[in-house]
Amino acid sequence: MKRASIKDIARLANVSHSTVSRALSGSPLISPETVSRIRQIALESGYRPSAAARSLVTSRTSTIGVVVTSIADPFAAEVVLGIEDAANERDYSVLLANSNALPERELKVVHAFEERRVDGIIVTSSRVGAVYAEVLSQARVPIVLLNNQHPSEFMHSVMIDNFAASFAATRHLIDLGHKRIAYIGDRFGCQSDTERCGGYRAALEQAGLPFRPEFLVPGNGGPDGGATAMGSLLALPNLPTAVFCYNDMTAFGAMGAASARGLGIPSDLSIVGFDDLFFAQFSAPPLTTVRQPMRDMGRLAVENLLKLLAGDSAVPNANVPGELIVRHSTAPPKETN
Known part of the structure; x- marks a missing residue:
């Protein structure tokens, strides 16, 4: 069935096209009675406004572009749920694209979103970093980075306080009595890895425990890298009694x-x-870990993006706190270290 148009509503209401447009947009130039009558006719005839036509008038598409490393990444999936919730509440649509953690693909996707005239862009786990300074100077839309993976002077980002959260996680192991604590990191030089390792080392230092270079082993952010790194630790003559890992995977x-x-x-x-x-929570045993408020971070990224669109002041670099969740993968060491 053909969708009703403004012309159809104008004919049924016996008014001009411009009157219908003004009434549907809530113009004060049209009387409340006429607005009510036209909107009722539009409702009964199944009229839906054209997003494309509206964008020509408002120069907005009510669309946010979101770049993730991979839709298979559980972290990205949770963040996107928060982004979609916040966007839908404000009548925005979300376009999703993968960067596959490749800097050149990430930039290509950002430019493609610009060409599609999205109102703003959120980039999760950005691998581009400082290159964005130049990109932003030419960008026609605001960009918010979420969990940025490289240090930069980028103005708008949402990050967990990696240092404080990692300090708390390491401190938990120290308080249990562990003295030989290893860290399995990420070998790709990510900002989050640098900060998490920094929190780990600061907790050791505060407790008067020596930093052992052989206990610092790189992974790749995935379970295969974690398994390989653990193999390296288990080959040491003096084994750790506890291991703090870059992420759950x-x-x-x-x-x-x-x-x-x-x-x-x-x-x-x-x-x-x-x-x-x-x-x-379902691993065997259930994993003690630092909880990132992933959905909240997604919502905060949308809120900051919409503030930028409205010309309001957004939080330049928003840091959200983590929460240590103690389950059954941690306990005091068997013997005195």
């Missing part, structure tokens, strides 16, 4: 490798993750 790989070697968790080895992905 790394922790799952580390737990699997340790279990395959016959180590009990947490009886022989305590493990802490970072993110609190949905299935962290």
Whole structure:
């Protein structure tokens, strides 16, 4: 069935096209009685405004472009749910694209979103970093980075306080009595890894524990990297009694490798993750981890983006706190270290 147009409504209401347009947009030039009558006719005839036509008038498309590393990434999936919730509440649509963690693809997607005339762009786990300074000087739309992975002078970003959260996670292990604590990081030079390692080292220093370079092992952010890194730690002559991992996916790989070697968790080895992905509570044993407020971060990114669109002041670099969730993958060490 053909969708009703403004011309159809004008004919049914016996008014001009311009009167219908003004009435549907809530213009004060049209009497309330006429507005009510025209809107009722529009409702009964199944009229829906054209987004394309509206964008020609307002120069807005009510669309936000979102760039994620991969839709298969559990972190990105949770963040996008928060973005969509906040966008839908404000009658915005979301366009989603993958960067596959490739800087050149990320920039290509951002430019493609600009060409499609989105109102604003949110980039999660950006791999571009400082290059954005030049991109922004030419951008026609506001951009907010969420969980930016490289230090830059970018004005608008949303990040968890990685340093404080990692300090708390390491402190938890120290308070349990562990003195030989390893860190499995991320080998790609991410800002979040630098900050999490910084919190780990600061907690050791505050407790008067030595930093052992051999206990600092890179992973790749995935379970395979966590398993390989754990293999390196288990080959050391003096084994750690606890391991703090860059993220939950790394922790799952580390737990699997340790279990395959016959180590009990947490009886022989305590493990802490970072993110609190949905299935962290269902691992065996349930994983102690740092909870990132992923959905809240997505909502905050949208709120800051819409403030920029409205010409209001957005929080330049918003840091949100993490929360240590203690489950059953951590316990006091078997023996005095």
